[in-house]
Structures are given as structure tokens and as C-alpha cells.
Amino acid sequence: MAGIVAVASRSDLSPVHEEELARYRYRIFVERLGWAIADGYGPGEYERDQFDSAQTIYIIRRNPAGQICGCARLLPTDGPYLLKEVFPDLFTEGELPNMPQVWELSRLAATRADVIDESKEDVLDGVRAMMRAVVDFAASRDIERLVGVTYVAMERLFRRLGIHAHRAGVPRLVDGKLIVACWIEIDAATKHALGIEN
Amino acid sequence: MPQRSSVDGYIRLHQRDLSIVKLIHVCTLRDTALLSAVAHGALSAGLTEWVGRLDGCPAEISIGWDWYRDRHNRIRLAGSDIRSNLMLIGISGSDWGMQRTEHALRRWLHRHDWAQAIAKSANEFLH
Numbered sequence: 001m002a003g004i005v006a007v008a009s010r011s012d013l014s015p016v017h018e019e020e021l022a023r024y025r026y027r028i029f030v031e032r033l034g035w036a037i038a039d040g041y042g043p044g045e046y047e048r049d050q051f052d053s054a055q056t057i058y059i060i061r062r063n064p065a066g067q068i069c070g071c072a073r074l075l076p077t078d079g080p081y082l083l084k085e086v087f088p089d090l091f092t093e094g095e096l097p098n099m100p101q102v103w104e105l106s107r108l109a110a111t112r113a114d115v116i117d118e119s120k121e122d123v124l125d126g127v128r129a130m131m132r133a134v135v136d137f138a139a140s141r142d143i144e145r146l147v148g149v150t151y152v153a154m155e156r157l158f159r160r161l162g163i164h165a166h167r168a169g170v171p172r173l174v175d176g177k178l179i180v181a182c183w184i185e186i187d188a189a190t191k192h193a194l195g196i197e198n
Numbered sequence: 199m200p201q202r203s204s205v206d207g208y209i210r211l212h213q214r215d216l217s218i219v220k221l222i223h224v225c226t227l228r229d230t231a232l233l234s235a236v237a238h239g240a241l242s243a244g245l246t247e248w249v250g251r252l253d254g255c256p257a258e259i260s261i262g263w264d265w266y267r268d269r270h271n272r273i274r275l276a277g278s279d280i281r282s283n284l285m286l287i288g289i290s291g292s293d294w295g296m297q298r299t300e301h302a303l304r305r306w307l308h309r310h311d312w313a314q315a316i317a318k319s320a321n322e323f324l325h
Contacts, residue, residue: 092258093283094207145206152245152262152281153231159279164296167283168207170260171247173225178247180260180281183207189296 005061005070005133011054021060022046024068028109034175051075051082051106059133061110061126070130073107074137077147082106083181087149090181092169097147105134105148105184127157132194135163138186139196145185152178162193208285209257213294216286216306219250219259223312226265226319236266236276243267243276246316250284259284261303265316273313280304 010018025047029035038049051073061070075081077097081104084096110126138146147168158165168181184190188198211219224247232243243266250259260283264276280303286294294302 092260093209147207152247153229155281156245156264156279159281166206166208166285166296167260167281169283170224170249170258171262173227176227178225178227178245178262180262185206 004064005059005129007057007059007133007137009054010052010056010058013058017060019046020068021058021071022048024071025107025109028071028111029107049082051080051085055079057137059130059137061130061133063112069112070110070126071107072105072109072130072134074134074146075104075106076100077102077104083147083149087179087181090149090169090172090179092181094168101142101144103138103141103143103146105146108134108148108150108154124157124160127154128161128194131158131161131163132196135184135186135190135194135196139191143186145183147181147183149179150182152180155180155182158182158184162189164189164193207283209259209283210285210287210293211259213286213288213302215252216302219252221261221310221312222249222251223315223319224248226316229264232264232266232276236264237268237274239269240266241269241271244316246312246319248312261307263307265313267317273316275304275307278304280307 023046026045029047030037037047041048057074059072060068063069078100083091083104088096108130110130112122112126152171155165164185164187166183168183171178171180191198226244226246228242228244233240236243245262245264247262250261262281265273266276267273280300282303284299286299286302288294
């Protein structure tokens with residue numbers, strides 16, 4: 001599978017690479033998905049928010065030409081995180097996690113590794129490559145599960161990949177699309193589905 | 199009675215109690231991106247969301263799946279994916295696991311007339 005994956009905290013990213021990531025996120029989340037830029041983080045074609053701090057972990061995938069073709073953001077739940085601060089009502093069963101063994105996954109995106117224009121048959125490969133890197137990272141840190149807000153369409157891809165993903169609440173319609181709080185277990189089933197040795 | 203888990207977020211339900219869960223329609227959407235992935239000749243496709251409730255229990259089971267309208271205008275369940283926050287447990291109290299729970303939910307859904315609610319919602323899209 002094409003693509004080179006790197007893991008870095010925000011403080012490890014050079015200003016050039018941080019800007020490149022913010023531009024990629026703008027293209028995916030603002031231009032394609034129609035998200036608004038967070039208050040105080042505009043203008044300019046960059047997508048950032050208050051959860052992009054020095055300790056935030058990023059997983060970045062690049063195509064053979066060196067262009068970003070996937071990204072993910074990871075935050076421990078014992079600090080501020082998107083689900084807790086912005087979408088707590090999506091978490092309808094139990095208490096929001098607040099522990100170092102549970103991290104939030106957000107800003108997950110994948111585009112084709114060979115060219116930037118996405119084609120449907122390769123979306124699953126891109127998501128698989130990104131999730132493999134995310135789960136690899138989580139396992140290396142003894143993280144037990146991930147939680148996050150995602151589109152139901154992405155939840156469907158997780159399940160199609162065989163990832164042990166399940167809901168943390170009832171989905172809600174936002175701008176005509178269903179979003180849902182979702183758990184991802186870092187267990188044998190998820191690792192097996194992604195080809196990661198236990 | 200279902201058990202809420204503070205550890206992994208699952209609502210755990212004894213498999214025998216699934217039959218008394220009341221299924222309530224939340225919303226149905228069309229998704230043209232699904233059309234090519236479901237059965238050949240499908241007229242429309244989308245996803246649907248429901249909640250399952252049990253009398254006297256505050257836990258809210260979330261269940262969603264994909265649907266399509268076939269060439270004979272019948273609404274059918276698409277794919278094998280049933281998305282939920284439910285984990286069924288067996289007689290011994292042990293988890294059935296994700297796949298076995300999904301299969302049981304699928305069989306359970308086949309005993310419900312959910313297609314009518316979807317048809318009603320889907321028809322409303324046309325107006």
C-alpha cells in the first residue's frame with residue numbers, strides 16, 4: 001500500500017509542515033465537507049481549532065510525491081477534547097471518558113495516495129492505512145480505546161474494515177448529515193482487521 | 199433489564215430480552231453514494247436510524263442500518279452492517295461479541311415492519 005505515515009506532536013511539527021497539514025484539513029473539512037472555520041482561527045485557507053495544542057498528536061500520511069493524503073488527530077481524554085467540549089450531547093450513555101487510557105480520535109481524513117483527486121474505490125484503502133497507523137500508535141501507548149465524533153458514513157467504513165467500533169449514543173442530524181459519537185476498541189479484533197500483530 | 203457499562207460504553211442486554219425491545223423510528227435519509235454499493239438496479243438507497251426502548255429502563259439503544267428500494271419497489275436491508283451501542287449477552291452472562299450481536303439484530307429486524315416507516319420517509323423526500 002502506497003504512502004508514508006509519520007506520527008508527531010504539534011510541537012514536533014515544523015511551521016511549514018504544520019501549515020501544510022492545516023491547508024490539507026481546510027481542503028477536506030472546509031471545502032469538501034462545508035465545515036465553518038472555528039471562531040478565532042481565520043481568515044486564510046487553514047483549518048485549526050482550540051484542540052490543536054503543543055501536545056496534540058498527529059498522524060500524517062503522504063503519497064510518494066510527498067503530498068499529504070491522510071491525517072488524524074489524537075488527544076488524551078484527561079484533558080480538553082472535542083466530544084467533551086463541543087458535542088457532549090452526542091454521548092448519551094454513561095459518563096464522558098476522562099482517563100489516560102482513552103484518547104479521542106478526530107479530524108480523520110484519507111485521500112488517494114497516488115493522486116490527490118479521490119476515487120471511491122480507494123477510500124477504503126486510505127482509511128485502512130490511516131486507521132492502521134492510528135491503532136499502531138494507540139497500542140504502543142497502551143491506549144485501550146478511542147472515542148470520537150464522526151459521520152455515520154465513516155462509522156460504516158470502520159465496520160466494513162472489521163474494526164471493533166460501536167456507538168456511544170444516538171446520532172444527530174447536523175447540516176443534513178448524521179454524526180455520531182463512536183468508540184473504537186484497541187483489541188485483538190481491531191488489530192486483526194488492520195493486519196497488526198497482537 | 200439492560201446493563202449500562204461505564205467501561206466500554208456498551209448497553210448489555212440478555213439475548214432473550216431483545217424480543218421485548220420497542221423499535222422507534224428516528225430518521226431516514228437518502229444517500230446517493232450508497233446506490234452503487236447496494237443491489238444492482240436499486241431505485242434508491244440510504245440510511246435509517248432508530249432507537250430501541252424497554253419499559254421502565256432509561257437506557258436508549260441506538261440502531262442504524264442501510265436500506266435500498268429494489269426494482270420491484272420493495273424496501274430492503276442493505277449490506278450486513280447493523281450499527282449500534284448494543285452488546286447481547288448469553289445465558290452465562292458473557293458477551294456474544296460484535297459479529298454475533300450484529301447477526302442477531304439482523305434476524306430481529308427481519309421480524310419488524312421497519313420498511314413502512316422508511317417508505318413513508320422516503321416518499322416524503324420526493325415532495
